[in-house]
Amino acid sequence: xxxxxxxxxxxxxxxxDGSVDAKLREDIERHLEHxxxxxxxxxxxxxxxxxxxxxxxxxxxxxxxxxxHERLAKxxxxxxxxxxxx
Amino acid sequence: xxxxxxxxxxxxxxxxxxxxxxFHELIRPYERMVYLTLFAIVKNETEAEDGAQEAVISAYRHxxxxxxxxxxxxxxxxxxxxxxxxxxxxxxxxxxxxxxEPAGGHEGDFTPAPLTDWREIPxxxxxxxxxxxxxxxxxxxxxDIYRQVFVLRDLEEQNIEETAEVxxxxxxxxxxRLHRARMxxxxxxxxxLKTTAPARRGFFGxxx
Numbered sequence: 527x528x529x530x531x532x533x534x535x536x537x538x539x540x541x542x543d544g545s546v547d548a549k550l551r552e553d554i555e556r557h558l559e560h561x562x563x564x565x566x567x568x569x570x571x572x573x574x575x576x577x578x579x580x581x582x583x584x585x586x587x588x589x590x591x592x593x594x595h596e597r598l599a600k601x602x603x604x605x606x607x608x609x610x611x612x
Numbered sequence: 613x614x615x616x617x618x619x620x621x622x623x624x625x626x627x628x629x630x631x632x633x634x635f636h637e638l639i640r641p642y643e644r645m646v647y648l649t650l651f652a653i654v655k656n657e658t659e660a661e662d663g664a665q666e667a668v669i670s671a672y673r674h675x676x677x678x679x680x681x682x683x684x685x686x687x688x689x690x691x692x693x694x695x696x697x698x699x700x701x702x703x704x705x706x707x708x709x710x711x712x713e714p715a716g717g718h719e720g721d722f723t724p725a726p727l728t729d730w731r732e733i734p735x736x737x738x739x740x741x742x743x744x745x746x747x748x749x750x751x752x753x754x755x756d757i758y759r760q761v762f763v764l765r766d767l768e769e770q771n772i773e774e775t776a777e778v779x780x781x782x783x784x785x786x787x788x789r790l791h792r793a794r795m796x797x798x799x800x801x802x803x804x805l806k807t808t809a810p811a812r813r814g815f816f817g818x819x820x
Contacts, residue, residue, distance in 0.1 A: 539791035567724045
């Protein structure tokens with residue numbers, strides 16, 4: 527089946543995730559071979575995902591981990607005291 | 613069962629047997645995930661950090677109720693989501709946050725924006741700080757239901773089933789929302805890229 531661009535867009539997300547079936551994958555790939563528009567959309571979406579997974583994009587607040595473990599240490603301390611009382 | 617889960621199960625057993633200090637180690641690989649989950653819901657750094665701490669403490673206190681039939685990460689994410697929703701309700705001081713599809717949610721335009729010059733942009737462009745900032749803003753501005761799915765799937769790299777489970781929606785809805793989120797982001801970032809990429813003329817930017 528020959529796919530139009532809109533049809534390809536509808537499946538772009540699943541295509542990226544590798545969850546389209548073999549037949550559809552083949553149709554999409556055949557379309558991408560000659561369609562610059564869809565290829566660029568695919569590339570741009572992929573790049574956004576790469577950027578999203580890059581740890582520098584979504585950074586944690588400075589000192590987050592230290593504060594978390596400090597708080598946890600206090601909790602562990604008090605729960606130890608509780609179990610000693612028992 | 614992978615090595616990670618085996619180690620984790622062993623860690624959990626030892627913590628429950630009294631080696632409580634090991635909880636620090638158990639939680640360390642998930643610190644980032646817990647924070648991002650909270651942030652996706654409350655959208656405020658301080659609230660997200662406080663919530664992340666509460667979620668981790670809560671996981672510690674309730675560790676005995678973790679049965680091991682779910683993955684630890686899924687269980688922990690559920691706690692984080694509940695913590696986030698509780699904070700949101702408190703902040704809004706109103707009725708339960710709606711996690712339903714907004715009215716007319718299926719009618720939206722979720723088509724991507726066409727461009728042909730992205731591939732002309734060298735990979736180094738992805739290193740630009742401004743692009744990362746634009747992405748952060750775009751993600752923050754996604755409608756809640758799309759942002760939550762996007763963060764779980766594409767930031768935390770949880771799978772479809774896990775995402776469906778922790779959000780209490782079906783896997784089909786995860787796929788639909790993820791697709792829409794990605795397309796909205798693509799659309800949002802394309803103009804940003806166009807202004808920074810060298811301009812090209814012609815039909816869809818194609819050289820005539």
